[in-house]
Amino acid sequence: MTKALLVDDEPEAISALKFLIQVHCPTLEVIDTCLSVNDGISSIINNRPDLIFLDIEMPIRNGFELLEEIKQFPITIIFTTAHHQHAIKAIRYSALDYLLKPIDPKELVIAVNRFHIQKSIPDTRQVQFLIDQLQSKEHTTKKIAIPNMEGFKLISVDDIISCEADDNYTHIKLKKNIKITASRTLKEIQHLLEDYSYFLRIHNSYLVNIKEVSGYIKGEGGQVIMSDGSQLSVSRNKKETLLKYLTK
C-alpha cells in the first residue's frame, strides 16, 4: 500500500479528498491528515509517507514552504489548489502534478496512476526548480522541465526545434542534435508551451518552433524545412496560418 498524507487547512477539503481516495484509489492508504504546514512537517518526519496531497494556499505558511523544508525526503507531491494561475504555471513548468478543486475523481485516478508508473524517486532538483520558478515572476528563465521515463529533463524553450507526437509520448528535437522523449502527449506539450507564441501546431503530429523554420516546400499543405535539416509535413488547414506566421 502506498502511504498518503493529506495537508489542507480546510477540514471540508480534507474530508472530500479522503472520501474520493477511499472510493476511487484502492492502492492508497491515507495514513494521516494535517490542517497546517507545521503539523504536516512533523507528520512527514514521523510517518514517512510516499505521497502527499498538498494544498497551496494556507494561512501562516503555504504549501511551498512545506516543500522547501522536506525537499530532502524522497516523497512525491501532488498539489491541490482551487485557483492560483501563477502557481499552477510554475508547477506545470516543473513537471510536477496538481489537482484542481473541486477534485474530479477521474483526474485524481489519472494522477495516482501517473505516480505509480513513475519509476524514479522524486528529484530534489525538480522541487528546487519549482521554487526558482515561483521566485522569478515572469518566468524569465525560459526553462521548462519535461517529464520523461527517467524523471525529468530541464530544457530551454528556445532550444526546441520540433515536437513529434507518438501516442502518449512526444519526441522533442533540440538544438545540437539532442533528442528527448517526453512522457506526455503532444497536446500536453503544446499546452505547456502556450505562453510562447512562436510555437505552431503545423500538423496533427507536429509542433514546431517558428524561429527554427528555415524553408518551405510548396504542396497541398506543403512541408517545412527545419534548422536541423528535417522536413515536416504541414496539414492543409494549417498552411495559411503557417505562411502568415512566417511572413510576420
Add this chain to the structure above:
Amino acid sequence: MKRKIIIIDDETDQKDLLILSLAHKKFLSDYEFIYTSNGYEALELLVQHKEIDIALVDINMPEMDGLTLLNHIRVNHPRVQSIMISAYSDMSNIRIAMNRGAYDFVTKPIDLSDLEFTIKKTLLYIDEIRVAESALSENLSLKQRASELEMQALRAQMNPHFIFNSLNSINNYILNKDQDRASDYLLKFSKLIRLILQNSTESFISIDKELEALKLYIELEALRFMHKFNFELTIDKDLDTTSIKVPPLILQPFVENAINHGLIPKQNDGELTISAKQEGEKLIITISDNGIGRTKASEIKSHNHKSMGIKMTTDRIRIMQNGESTFPELRIDDLINTDNNALGTKITIQLPILI
C-alpha cells in the same frame, strides 16, 4: 527653436541669390536657412534635417528640375510644405506646381516683404495642420480605449447569467437528494467557470477554447433539462481551430436562446447543431435548432422580452469589426416546411479571420 527652411536654387541667377542673402540677413533671428543648388542634395538634406518645415524650390534647375523635386518632397516628406520660385512669365509651370501640391509661390525678382509674408502664412498653415493631426490621433486612441472598455463591460455582464442558472440546478439536485448528479454537475460547472475566468482575461481566444467552453455549457444544460435534446458539432476539417481566434463567449448567448426558447418548449427529439467553417476571409458559424421557432417562442415569452445576451453579442461583433463591417455579421433564418410550419431556427454568424 528657430524654424528651418531649405532653399533649393541653382545659383545661375545672381539677382535671386542677392535677394535671398538679404532675406537671410533680415530673417536670421527668426529662421534658419539651409542652402543647396541641387535637387538630389536637397533630398539628402531633408532626410538629415527632419525638422525642416518649408522648401523654397526654384522651378528652373539643371539635373533635377523643381517640379520633379516637388514630387519627391510630396511623397517622401509629406510634412514639408513647398513654396515655388519662378519667373512671373512661367505661369504654366506654376499652375502645374500648385496642382501637384505646392503650397504657394513667389515670383522673380523676389520681393522681400512678399517672401516674408508667404513664409509666415505657410508656417501658420503647418502649425494648424499639426494641431489637427495630434487631436485626430488622440481621438483615435480614445476611441480604441472606449471599445476595449466596452468589450470588458460586455464580458462582465455576460457571466452572471451562466452562474446563477447553474447554481440553481445544483441546488435542485441537492434538494432532490440526487448526490451523483449534484456532484457531476458541480464538477462540470466548476470546469466551465474556470474556463470562463481564464478566457475572459483575453480579448480573443482560439476557436478550440471557445468550443471547449461551449460544449461544457451545452452538457450542463443537457443535464439540467434531462437530455431533452441531442447536440452535434461539425467543424470543417480545413478550419484551423487552434490558430484562428474569436472573442470569448461570443456564441454562448445564441446557444442559450436556441436551448431555452427553441428546444426546451418542444419537449422531445430536440436537435442542436453547431457548425464552423472558413470561407475566404470569413469565419462562418451556424447554430441551428429544430425547436418551436421564433413565432411560437415569442408567444410564450413575456411581451417585452429582449435577449440581452444576443444584443450584447451583436454589439461585440460590431465593435470587433470596428463599425466597418463589409458583410452582414448576423443572420437569423426561420426554418419552415412546405406547409409553412416552423421547423426551428438557424443563426449564422460571420466573423473576420483573426490569427
